[in-house]
Amino acid sequence: MSPEKFAEGLNDAQRAAVVHGDGPLLVLAGAGSGKTRVITMRIARLLASGVPASAILAVTFTNKAAEEMLERVIALTGARAAQGLTVSTFHSFGLGFLQREARYLGFGAGFTIFDQSDAVGTIRELMRNLHVDGERRSTQDDRAGGRRLDAAAILNRISLAKNAFETPESMPDGGDLDGEAALYQAAAKVIYGKYIAALRGFHALDFDDLICEPVRLLEKFPELRDKWQRKFRYVLVDEYQDTNKAQLELLRLVVGAHKNITVVGDDDQSIYAWRGADVTNILSFEEHFPGARVVKLEQNYRSRAPVLEAANAVIGNMPNKKYKKELFTTKTGGDMLQLVTCALPEVEASFVASEADRLIKDGRSPSQIAVIYRSNKQAELIEQALRERGVAYVLIGGQTFFERKEVKDLLSYLKLAVHPLDEISLRRVINYPARGIGEQALHRLEAYAIARDVPLFHGRPPAVVARELSEKIRLKEDLWAGSASGTAAEKRWGNVESLFRSLDRYWQRAEDSAWDLEARRTPSIAEFLHRMTLRFGDEEEQKTEVVTLTTLHGAKGLEYDVVFLIGLEEGILPHKRTLDPKATDIVDFKTDESGAAVLVEDGIDEERRLFYVGVTRAKERLYLCRSRARSSRGAPAARLPSRFLADVPNHLVEIREVTEVVRQSPEQMRERTAKALAGFGGRPKF
Missing domain, CATH: 3.40.50.300 (P-loop containing nucleotide triphosphate hydrolases)
Structure with a gap:
């Protein structure tokens, strides 16, 4: 040839x-x-x-x-x-x-490869031997708040050092860092040399x-x-x-x-x-x-001209750029970019869901629609809004909201509280003591539930029930006791609070739907929650015609006809930890694909490149969405638009303002509910 x-x-x-x-x-x-x-x-x-x-x-x-x-x-x-x-x-x-060259390693009888679990286990054992994993009292300089150090996070820091050819002696000790980040860096330096020696003793190599x-x-x-x-x-x-x-x-x-x-x-x-x-x-x-x-x-063989012009403008403003590239296409036409400003994140989520629903009804394939965000936690509201509209989705690089460990745990306990004599539910929880809530909480729940009448919480709003139950079984204390670090505990409790908010929203909107009014009369909270998710069971996971939810990192290399970039605000993109490096810790380094652990000199440049990656995923239509305010410590706080939005030329965008949640009509909700319940004989099964 x-x-x-x-x-x-x-x-x-x-x-x-x-x-x-x-x-x-x-x-x-x-x-x-x-x-x-x-x-x-x-x-x-x-x-x-x-x-x-x-x-x-x-x-x-x-x-x-x-x-x-x-x-x-x-x-x-x-x-x-x-x-x-x-x-x-x-x-x-x-x-x-x-x-091929094993004899040069000096191991003699060959070597073994430690996977991530093996390596973390070795680090954990070294932490015990070196007494760096015990409970610590909280001091002014100990922002971990008495939590245990996370072995995986320490391994990640050692991995960074290895790949930079830093020795245990030359590895920084964390003296220039603050709080939890300093603690982790210091611990990693102490353990690094011992970890290398342990690997040699096992005739083992890790991935690095x-x-x-x-x-x-x-x-x-x-x-x-x-x-x-x-x-x-x-x-x-x-x-x-x-x-x-x-x-x-x-x-x-x-x-x-x-x-x-x-x-x-x-x-x-x-x-x-x-x-x-x-x-x-x-x-x-x-x-x-x-x-x-x-x-x-x-x-470029992917995108229409307006998308490429915006992308070129954004990346062209990178300071000290060595290589200049100007993407172009022979494709003609293309929609203007939609610059959407929403009152709150809940409004943003409802807009995205309603617009995706409209596009699908107009003939757009769900698989050609993507919602892209900076970090995984932003997906919660989008998931909820899509579920409420019956729009099936797939979450790339993360668990769906109801698959998250803490959420599944609390739902299991809720069901057990409603039916305390349900031995199957009780045994299922007992059989999985590693669920994260602990067996002591189970015993407290059992005693509390059996002391009440059955059904336990007939006719009460599920969010009220969930909050009361979590307090009675001291769920928050159990989560903190069972978490590897303060950061991890806060994230897990945040998921539980997200469930409370989801239940609140669903109960409030029940008045708009006869189906939900029926659910209000249903004594089983578990059944009520099942109605929220019955459209997204195993059979949905096998479908390819679903909307994609992904982080910016997860979106790299992918392309879609329609892209919603959400959360385009200062503190989200660019990320707050990039804006304030002093506050950065790398506790979840390599375990959180959101990249929230960035601590690099060119952090803002990398955030700009992330935005560029998001923009260039769109082939036909691009929505740039942000919120005017976002909750901060329980109260709404004004948010500035992302600085990268200012780089998008005005003539490319159509400006839209959304001030209220986009609701479905009762007829729309009944139609979707009837369709969803049809496959269950009109009533979900448990």
């Missing part, structure tokens, strides 16, 4: 990247510019040019991306031509390297070692370095903007003198600093690999 075949059907910039010969190549691929096609076509062309498949290494970040890349190459060249090609993640490559150990061995043993540099004549890397320092060093050591490395990425979509990614890797590529050629992919 002629190599020239793989240059056909490409635009000029794509073709330049695909036909590039030897030497380093940086492909700056703008959003929606066809980067995956370019990297796979380049691999196919190398194969067609006579380069052995075994001499090509392609690296990406996820197994799914690696599998897709290999499948595309095979589709282009055939399986025989691609046989021997190495397409893997960084960690898979590192593991293969260490398995799969990158760091190959780097150490390649630097230490010249014969290894020569061997692997001869093995791979061409190295290609996808999503290069997401690499960290350790991954860069691994690539430099494998590439060696031939410098035949192609990296594809977008500095404008570097949004993982909180996970250790270093945007300077892509910005300094020409310094790391002198003589590099730079090709920019600027033709």
